[in-house]
Amino acid sequence: MSTAFEQGTLPLHADAPLVTSTAFETRMLPSERLERVWAWGMADSAMSYVYRPTTVAGIRAVFELAKAKGRTIALRGAGRSYGDASIRSEEISLDLTRMKRILEWDADKGHITVEPGTSIRDIWQYTIEDGWWPYVVSGTMFPTIGGAVAMNIHGKNNFAVGPIGDHVLSFDILLPTGEIKHCSRLVNTGLFHAAIGGFGMLGCFTSITLELKKVYSGNLLVEPISTSSLAEMMKVIEERESTADYLVGWVDCFAKGDSLGRGLVHQANYLAKGEDIKPAQTLRVENQELPDTIMGLVPKSIMWRFMKPFVNDFGSRLINAAKFHSSRLSNHRSHLQSHAGFAFLLDYVPNWKWSYKPYGLIQYQSFVPKDKAYEVFMRQILLQQKYGLVSYLGVFKRHRPDNFLMTHALDGYSFALDFKVTDKNRERLWALAAEMDKLVIEAGGRFYFAKDSTLSSSRLHAYLQEERVQKFLSLKRQCDPDSLLQTNLYKRVFLSQNG
């Protein structure tokens, strides 16, 4: 039986002011629109009224509906943010995934204009045979370009090419005021630098033009480098950052003593023109696709079930140790790997997150200036071990600063940690995150909304600093005077008085 809330007849927030029954009726939306919308990590979800328009007029109509009903809207792409960045409890979810047309493609210049719901996968599959690859991709190919630009995503090459925003040539954005603004580095530059990374709080991208990278082969040359400590990992990265196109580290967070922070770095480089003798073949989409089976036998769609017995402390300790020891065997053995194979490692096992059921996972990623990174990240590993809450996957990246208002990047390193959530550990996990936050803030570090689940309002103010927060909020008031665009993340870190 549906509840009064599901029928759309109850007040929708615990903190909503008392309103009359006429006001309830004004706020009512069709109950058949109600769906459970999930954070990617599955540790959070919300019941929302979901609308999936296919045109700009359709987005505008949802904006008008929300205004008429006194509702707020969470913009949503593919829902690949780990936490609550694209969910909003009991309000409207505006899902852009049906707006995925490729509007223009210039194969001479490598410039592409797409609708916001076009995925990273749609783009590379469309352009690679012409010899173009996106400058910046995430560890999964499924995010939409609207979501990727709203978070200003980074890749394993952030130290070399910056975030995706550095490769956005222009975009159109529909503001809640009803205006469409065209923005680039020449026009509406303030909005350009704030909406990129503005986590969907200023307006809805309706089209985005990107520049892509010319590639002369469908393969990269990849070298694994085993590292016995975090200090060695950082040394390897620093020695190679001027010549590498991509660098990414994996860290075994279970290792102790002299092995604390041990891991594996992968360096990848593009092939120069002429190095690949059959580029037309390696650049074909089917030669990029990730295989559907493991060793031609086990369908990958069921692999998450085999992973499940290892998604606990004992199993993950074993897997991490095995990965480190096997990395010794392949040390410095360079090999060719497709762009998709190298970039989208996290897509190898479809729905691997289901092995974290029933309570899901959160990711904690912090960014720390270069000179403080070693100390902060070593202390983060020790803290995890002290709490008995050790990340099952630790990923280490090198970053460079950029010019976007809400940037998460800096001249330093980031450490991304995947934590299993259980019914018993939730409170301690949030306490561990708060302790790790303190280290990051003291070191002048930053956080990343695409990954966040635990940041508090006071810690947000501490790391972003008041001037930046006020600048963003002032822009929000101009673009969105009725505060139509809101997510649970925005509410938690900007509107909440707690923590």
Ligand SMILES: Cc1cc2nc3c(=O)[nH]c(=O)nc-3n(C[C@H](O)[C@H](O)[C@H](O)COP(=O)(O)OP(=O)(O)OC[C@H]3O[C@@H](n4cnc5c(N)ncnc54)[C@H](O)[C@@H]3O)c2cc1C
């Ligand atoms: C396995 C995995 C690996 C990942 N690896 C990386 C990585 O390597 N680097 C990295 O940077 N990130 C990474 N991410 C995070 C992911 O790239 C970002 O969260 C990205 O924003 C997801 O895009 P989405 O389309 O799913 O957007 P959603 O998660 O649905 O939304 C993200 C934000 O964009 C806003 N938004 C969505 N559409 C629009 C629009 N049209 N206009 C304005 N705002 C909009 C939403 O309101 C929200 O604030 C990873 C995520 C996963 C699950």
